[in-house]
Amino acid sequence: MLSCRGVAERANAMIDGDLGGWEAATMRLHLLLCRGCARFLRQMRATQDMTEAVASEAVTQPEAADARFDALLSELRNGKPSAG
Amino acid sequence: MATSTPNDIELAGRLAAGDRAAFEELYRRHNRAMVRLATAIVRSRDTAEDVAQDTWVAVLRNIGGFQGRSSLAAWIFTILSNAARSRAARDGRMVSFDSGGDDADDGLASAFDGRGRWRDLPALWDEVTPERVVAGRSLLDHVNRAIESLPPSQQAVLLLRGQKDLEPADVCATLGISDGAMRVLLHRARLAVRRKLDAVLAECRL
Ligand SMILES: [Zn+2]
Numbered sequence: 359m360l361s362c363r364g365v366a367e368r369a370n371a372m373i374d375g376d377l378g379g380w381e382a383a384t385m386r387l388h389l390l391l392c393r394g395c396a397r398f399l400r401q402m403r404a405t406q407d408m409t410e411a412v413a414s415e416a417v418t419q420p421e422a423a424d425a426r427f428d429a430l431l432s433e434l435r436n437g438k439p440s441a442g
Numbered sequence: 443m444a445t446s447t448p449n450d451i452e453l454a455g456r457l458a459a460g461d462r463a464a465f466e467e468l469y470r471r472h473n474r475a476m477v478r479l480a481t482a483i484v485r486s487r488d489t490a491e492d493v494a495q496d497t498w499v500a501v502l503r504n505i506g507g508f509q510g511r512s513s514l515a516a517w518i519f520t521i522l523s524n525a526a527r528s529r530a531a532r533d534g535r536m537v538s539f540d541s542g543g544d545d546a547d548d549g550l551a552s553a554f555d556g557r558g559r560w561r562d563l564p565a566l567w568d569e570v571t572p573e574r575v576v577a578g579r580s581l582l583d584h585v586n587r588a589i590e591s592l593p594p595s596q597q598a599v600l601l602l603r604g605q606k607d608l609e610p611a612d613v614c615a616t617l618g619i620s621d622g623a624m625r626v627l628l629h630r631a632r633l634a635v636r637r638k639l640d641a642v643l644a645e646c647r648l
Binding site: 405409412434 | 457460462465466469475491494495498499502550553554557558559560563564565566567570572581582585586589600601603604605606625628629631632635636639640
């Protein structure tokens with residue numbers, strides 16, 4: 359039988375879909391029966407959603423134009439190996 | 443590990459030919475995350491922007507050697523993380539991505555009794571949305587700050603795992619760590635962010 363501590367330790371693996379079928383089913387059973395773990399898993403899912411939002415917000419730069427970008431463009435022009 | 447897609451090879455080819463649009467696309471896609479990752483390692487935004495710029499210069503100089511054994515994103519982030527670590531080393535700090543997971547307590551142990559049951563029932567997180575304002579900031583902003591206070595290795599894993607262009611194996615390769623080490627770091631990082639959020643939310647329940 360999985361302890362609450364065991365559930366907490368596997369929470370991230372569960373959220374990431376890394377648990378095998380048997381282990382995932384054991385987790386789901388425990389979560390149905392245990393209010394504390396159900397709450398903890400909800401907390402971890404909310405945390406994961408927001409950390410991912412922060413991490414992926416960092417992905418796209420709305421516009422590339424800044425001084426550093428312009429400097430890099432001149433590098434692109436000067437340094438291109440296949441000039442001509 | 444995700445190998446390069448035809449799109450990667452094509453982008454790399456255009457970049458090698460000096461194509462501005464190809465460069466702009468890559469820059470927009472990755473520069474912000476690169477600066478953020480570098481900031482976690484060198485601990486200064488200005489220095490991090492220098493490191494990102496140096497990385498782009500290295501990318502432009504070496505793109506002809508990109509052979510597509512990894513994805514283009516993984517190739518770029520690997521150059522960046524090595525450059526950032528060299529820079530930190532020059533400033534007298536060794537940043538290892540292999541630590542920050544094993545030594546630190548994950549903060550969970552004290553939450554359980556000897557039989558592995560909760561000592562205190564975890565709080566019910568009601569209405570936990572990114573936009574909700576608690577203690578003068580949105581919860582998303584609290585999360586952002588919590589991430590910034592993590593050890594570099596944990597920040598790096600969280601940030602890279604959030605990149606759509608990187609598979610988990612790319613994250614390991616970029617940081618030079620094992621899959622197991624990456625999982626431990628990710629676990630610790632998320633638990634630490636959860637703990638901070640829980641503290642923020644507890645304060646507003648008082
Ligand atoms: Zn439980």
